[in-house]
Amino acid sequence: MRSTEASSVAPADGHVGETRATAAHDRVKTELLFAGDDTSAVDAFHARTVWGRTLERRLSVRIRAFLSEPALREIVSRSRNEHRDAESIALPDAGLGELTLEQALLRRRSLASDAAARERAIGLGDLAAILKYSYGVLGERRLGAAGPTQRLRACPSAGALYPLEIYPVVMDVAGLAPGVYHYDAIGHALSCLRREDARTAMPGFDLQPEFKAQASVVFVVTAVLLRSMAKYLDRGYRFVMNEAGALTQNLHLTSLARGLPGCVWGGFCDEEVAAYVGADGAREIVVLGFVVGKR
Numbered sequence: 001m002r003s004t005e006a007s008s009v010a011p012a013d014g015h016v017g018e019t020r021a022t023a024a025h026d027r028v029k030t031e032l033l034f035a036g037d038d039t040s041a042v043d044a045f046h047a048r049t050v051w052g053r054t055l056e057r058r059l060s061v062r063i064r065a066f067l068s069e070p071a072l073r074e075i076v077s078r079s080r081n082e083h084r085d086a087e088s089i090a091l092p093d094a095g096l097g098e099l100t101l102e103q104a105l106l107r108r109r110s111l112a113s114d115a116a117a118r119e120r121a122i123g124l125g126d127l128a129a130i131l132k133y134s135y136g137v138l139g140e141r142r143l144g145a146a147g148p149t150q151r152l153r154a155c156p157s158a159g160a161l162y163p164l165e166i167y168p169v170v171m172d173v174a175g176l177a178p179g180v181y182h183y184d185a186i187g188h189a190l191s192c193l194r195r196e197d198a199r200t201a202m203p204g205f206d207l208q209p210e211f212k213a214q215a216s217v218v219f220v221v222t223a224v225l226l227r228s229m230a231k232y233l234d235r236g237y238r239f240v241m242n243e244a245g246a247l248t249q250n251l252h253l254t255s256l257a258r259g260l261p262g263c264v265w266g267g268f269c270d271e272e273v274a275a276y277v278g279a280d281g282a283r284e285i286v287v288l289g290f291v292v293g294k295r
Ligand SMILES: Cc1cc2nc3c(=O)[nH]c(=O)nc-3n(C[C@H](O)[C@H](O)[C@H](O)COP(=O)(O)O)c2cc1C
Pocket: 108, 109, 110, 111, 113, 208, 263, 264, 265, 266, 267, 268, 288
């Protein structure tokens, strides 16, 4: 439905509040969007992800099953992408230094405008610290008295399902060959998927070619949607995006703590970047990129 058509729907008895809300929504859309913009797909998607009575009935059955089924819990407790045939490169146990949270938040700016960051080469220790304190395993809890152990990561995750994966695309990191890697959070290691000149080979920089020159490493963040949606149905899609936001802030703050400027990268061609890191774009989608590099 086009934005201008919604207001012509007659109010049904007993739905006055809802109709008022719809009218306000339509007014905002008319004021903010270009005439003729069709937001119907987003409206429909949003409606499906609203935690209302309809979704709640389906969700409560699903959530109960997840909490009570040992087999499901077992699967959940170890869900992650693995590349068993790939060479595994252990990451050092590097820390974040002395920067306070307040200082980090005050200094956090995106790549182009980051005045506080040092300009220096990135090393394996930087990569290790950023990955560990952004999405690494930092804790654990037991699922029931005799259940499996659930590993807990640096980011909050709905149901501790951890649907996100990180693929560091290395362009210029001291001690690591350029190429495409995957972060094995459980082993705190990198799986080497491909060694190549990533600065030349990586696609998706058409809108911002300067990123390609600036980047020392690009963290491509993907999501295995069903990991969250198996439990939370359509609401799971929202959760995945919420979690990507939390991860983004972790990536920003940890990079800054190591003295390195970063920037979220949303303006890429999904299909090209997904294919580049080996995600199929359907079961596993690209959510965002995070560029760490020089100004
Ligand atoms: C989801 C998201 C996508 C973004 N995509 C891009 C991008 O593609 N290119 C870019 O230069 N900045 C991108 N940014 C960075 C914003 O432009 C930046 O955060 C904003 O200008 C505020 O500046 P600050 O981060 O320095 O406070 C993105 C930020 C977010 C949160």
